[in-house]
Structures are given as structure tokens and as C-alpha cells.
Amino acid sequence: MKKSGKYIISKKIDGVFTTLYDVYRFLLRFFKEVLFPPYEFKELVKQCYDIGYKSLPLITLTGFITGLVFTKQSRPSLAEFGAASWLPSLVSIAIIRALAPLVTALIAAGKVGSQIGAELGSMKVTEQIDAMEVSGTNPFKFLVVTRMIATTFMIPILAIYTGVVALAGSFINVTQNEQTSFSSFVESSLQNISFLDLFSSVIKATLFGFTIGAVGCYQGYNSSKGTEGVGKAANSAVVVSMFLIFIEEILVVQVVNAIR
Amino acid sequence: METSENKRSVIVGIFVFLGIVLFVAGIFTLAGQQKRFVKSIELNAIFDNVAGLKVGNNVWFSGVKIGTVKKIDFYGTSQVKIKMNVEQEAQKYIHKNATAQISSEGFIGNRIIVIEGGNINLPVVESGDRLHVKKALSTDAMLEDLQANNRNLIEITGNLKVISGKMANGEGAIGALLTDSLMAGNLKNTMAGLNSASQNINRTAVSLSAFSNKLNTKGGLVDELLTDTGVFSQLEGSVGNIRKLSVAAASLSEDLSTAGQKLNDKNNAIGVLLNDQESAASLKKTLTNLETSSQKLDENLEALQHNFLLRGFFRKKAKEEEKMK
Numbered sequence: 001m002k003k004s005g006k007y008i009i010s011k012k013i014d015g016v017f018t019t020l021y022d023v024y025r026f027l028l029r030f031f032k033e034v035l036f037p038p039y040e041f042k043e044l045v046k047q048c049y050d051i052g053y054k055s056l057p058l059i060t061l062t063g064f065i066t067g068l069v070f071t072k073q074s075r076p077s078l079a080e081f082g083a084a085s086w087l088p089s090l091v092s093i094a095i096i097r098a099l100a101p102l103v104t105a106l107i108a109a110g111k112v113g114s115q116i117g118a119e120l121g122s123m124k125v126t127e128q129i130d131a132m133e134v135s136g137t138n139p140f141k142f143l144v145v146t147r148m149i150a151t152t153f154m155i156p157i158l159a160i161y162t163g164v165v166a167l168a169g170s171f172i173n174v175t176q177n178e179q180t181s182f183s184s185f186v187e188s189s190l191q192n193i194s195f196l197d198l199f200s201s202v203i204k205a206t207l208f209g210f211t212i213g214a215v216g217c218y219q220g221y222n223s224s225k226g227t228e229g230v231g232k233a234a235n236s237a238v239v240v241s242m243f244l245i246f247i248e249e250i251l252v253v254q255v256v257n258a259i260r
Numbered sequence: 261m262e263t264s265e266n267k268r269s270v271i272v273g274i275f276v277f278l279g280i281v282l283f284v285a286g287i288f289t290l291a292g293q294q295k296r297f298v299k300s301i302e303l304n305a306i307f308d309n310v311a312g313l314k315v316g317n318n319v320w321f322s323g324v325k326i327g328t329v330k331k332i333d334f335y336g337t338s339q340v341k342i343k344m345n346v347e348q349e350a351q352k353y354i355h356k357n358a359t360a361q362i363s364s365e366g367f368i369g370n371r372i373i374v375i376e377g378g379n380i381n382l383p384v385v386e387s388g389d390r391l392h393v394k395k396a397l398s399t400d401a402m403l404e405d406l407q408a409n410n411r412n413l414i415e416i417t418g419n420l421k422v423i424s425g426k427m428a429n430g431e432g433a434i435g436a437l438l439t440d441s442l443m444a445g446n447l448k449n450t451m452a453g454l455n456s457a458s459q460n461i462n463r464t465a466v467s468l469s470a471f472s473n474k475l476n477t478k479g480g481l482v483d484e485l486l487t488d489t490g491v492f493s494q495l496e497g498s499v500g501n502i503r504k505l506s507v508a509a510a511s512l513s514e515d516l517s518t519a520g521q522k523l524n525d526k527n528n529a530i531g532v533l534l535n536d537q538e539s540a541a542s543l544k545k546t547l548t549n550l551e552t553s554s555q556k557l558d559e560n561l562e563a564l565q566h567n568f569l570l571r572g573f574f575r576k577k578a579k580e581e582e583k584m585k
Contacts, residue, residue, distance in 0.1 A: 042265060048272045056275070157279030164282050190293050192370075194316060198286060 033141045043146040051112045052154030067166030071173040091170040092189035100163035105208035109241040113216040117237030120220025121230035148213035155209025200256040215241040300345040301387035305360040310340045313371040319344045321375045326350035356382040361394040
């Protein structure tokens, strides 16, 4: 948003704070719109389907490979001092505490965030959003709220799938090398996992989902400059959401460790 | 369009439902593993040092997980009070004088509390009871002992170094043995001699063994002596008789000695005969006279046989003797 007159600090710094203010207003509007009817359930289900269900194959493959490869790569270090039996415990801690929500969020940021940014950006530059307003439909509620809610709810569910599939990949590798039974694997996997780990992981995924939705919608909804702006919106949606995901990861880990 | 939307809704519903089911299943599995749904009792223990024990660490009894550490608080000036949840199922195995000890799941594993059951004659613990604490073997103590061993090892190797140096220089008996070829030759000969002696000893031992086997042969004298009580009593009787006989022999010998002494005296007939030379000469003369007399008597009797008065009697007697044959 352009400001007339003199800049308070400098053009760039003022621009950063202006963007933050715009984000604040965007989020405030979201919370206002989400609480009050009318609710766009059909669009919400459609978004959940697109964001959640359609991402499942990609997430499943990524999660499986993550679990398998992480186990395979961790084995030599543990086997070196005869602690290969700790692999399930180590891998499950890594997957449940960090990898499942993080990998899911990063994949979703790439797939869903860019999709949302490009979709809303193209609608913006082609003035479809303005047309919706003219036709009496609240474009923010229909386009933004549904997508943000969908990402907020679907990413944690995808993270749960990722966790399960990654542990399955880990189990396959462990059972191939150590002939560990499934029950023994589950037993040792959950040995060092607490409820705090489970809930913090789900909460973290929820936060990541909200971030992906918010960043994608914000970038798309506020895109400009024609088709170039659409590409920029899609790109920014991915880059900014990934950056914020890592920042949030650090913050959440600090908070969880303080509680632990 | 409507059908497509319905289908999409169902798919999303199933997708969300399965996600939630997996999450709930994870929670229940975790809760089951952590015995969250199992009835438990609370036990306490006060340790001087918990060595990094954390809330949620396991409590073991006979190698089986029976609970978890619930709370860790400081107690008194520097002690630590541990509250632990223990399965009610395991309560019957833990008695009043049971002990709790800080241990480890492995060499580098998590800290755990190990409970030892105590005396079975005592009643079982109840919720809120405080367990006795058994001091764990700390790594620091082990390292201290190891350090002492290291110092000893250094001293021993130092001594060995000195000894081996002396040996290499030919000092002392072993050094001389190693360096002096003559001494080594002597030692070799000695060893050969010892070897031969040991072979002889072996042979002797074999012979002794054979001999002892013979002694132990059933029915042998030694075997009878050692095993048959009848033979022993007979032998004992014989020894008694020999003892009596020796007493009698001693008495006889004494009598003989007395008699000998008397024979040496001249106050009796035999003593006079044996010791008095005059009497002996007189007796000798008497005997000579007797011999002469008997010869003369013999001649006289011969003459009588040829006398006419007695000749008939002798002829008659000779005929009767002839008939008797």
C-alpha cells in the first residue's frame, strides 16, 4: 500500500511495517469473517478435498521415503556402538516431534500455498474478485476464509498420515535389518513419546496449516501487476510460508521444551 | 454437480475421519503403554541423588515395567523426593521393606527406578508408603576405583620395567640364567635330572599303588586286620597271652638267675661240685675208684657164672630166652 508524503524511517522499513499492518488487518478480517455467517460449507469441503485429499498421495510418498531413508541413514551411527535397537525410538521421536509436521507443511507449502497464491492472484488480476463483490458474494469469506480453514484443518490430518506412513517406512527398514516384530517396533517407538509430543506436533501442524493458508491467500488476494503479479504471488506464497514455517518450528520447540 | 459435491464431501469426511482415528489410536496406544488407564497406587522414595531421573521415567520390578515417575521434588536440605505411580497389579509383590534404587535401562539408557520386593513375610505396601532406598553404584565411584587400579598398574609396570632391565643386564639369578650359557647348561642338566627323578617317583608311585591294591585285596591279612573285628580281637588275645608269657619268662629267668648265683656259691652240693677244685679232685678220684671197682666186680661176676654151683642156673635162663625169641 503506497503512502503519500514523507516516510517515517525509510521507504523500505516503512514498507515492511506497512505490510505487517496489512497482514494484521487481513488476519483480523479473517477472524471476523470466520465467526459470523453465512458459512461457505460447500466451498470449504471443496477446498478440504483439494488441499487435503488430493495432497495425500504426494504426502504419503514423501512421508514413507522420509521414514525409510531417515532410518537407513541413522543406522550406521547407532550400530557403531551397538545401539541399533534404539532406531525405532530415535526415528519415532524425530518423526513425531519434528519431521511429520515439518515435511507435511513444506510439501503443502509448495503444492497448496503456490496453488492458492496463483489461484487467488489470477482471480485478482482478472478482476474476478471485484466481480464477486459486485454480484453480492463476499469474496473474502468465499475465497480466503474457506482456504485458510481448509489448510488449518487439513495440514494436521495430513501430518498424522505422514507420521503413520513414515513410521511404516521406518518399520520396513528396521524389520528388514533387525528382524524386529511389529509389536516390538511399536513398543520401542512409543517408549520415549509423550502426550506432549503428540499434541504439540498436531498444534504445530495446525499452525503451519494456518500459516500456509494465510500467506497463500494474502499473497494471492493482494497481488497486482497482471500475470507477473500472479507468478510473484505464487512464488512469495511458497517462499514466505516456508520461511515462516521454520521460524514457527523454532518458536514452538522452545515453548514445548519449556513446558516439558 | 450435486452428486460430484456429495462424493467430494464423503471423501473429505472419510479422509478427516481416518486422520482422527489414527490420531486417537496413537493416543490410546501411547496411553496403554504408559499405563494411563491402569489402576495404580502412589509410592514415595527419598534419594540423596537421583542421577538425572525425570518425570515419566519407568519404574521396574524384576525387569518388568510396573509404573512411571510422577513427580520429583526437593526434600529437606538436599534430598530428592520421588513420587511414582505403580500398577495396582504389582502391589501384591511389593512388601513393606521393599527397596528402591536408581538404575539405568542400559549402559547409556534412560534412568529408571528399580524396586526390589522385600520380605514376603511382611505385608504388602499401600498407596502413599515410602520405600527404603538402596544406594546405587555410581559411575563416579566406579571411575574412582578404576583410577586406583590404573595407579597400581602404573606401579606394577614400573616395577616390571626395573626387573626386566636387570634381567637384560644379567643381574640376579634369572638375569644370569638368561645371559650365562654355562649356567643355562647346568640348569638344563638339573632339569633333566629332575625329569628322571620325577619318572622314578612316578614308577614308585605306581608300585606303591599296586602294593596298596594288594593290601586292600579281599581276604588279605591287612584287609582282614582293617576290616574283620574278629581277627583283631583274636590278635589282641594273642598279644595278651604273649604278654603273660613274657612275664612268666621273666620270672623263669629270674629263678634261673638265682639258681645260677647259687651254683656259684660253695654252700650247696652242686656249688661245691662246680666251684671247689679239691672236692672235684676228690670226686674224680672216687669215680676212678668206682670204675676200677666195677671192673673188678665184673670180673668176679664172670667168674661166678663159670662156678659149678651157679652154672646150671645160667644155662637154664639162656634156654628160656632162646624159646622166647
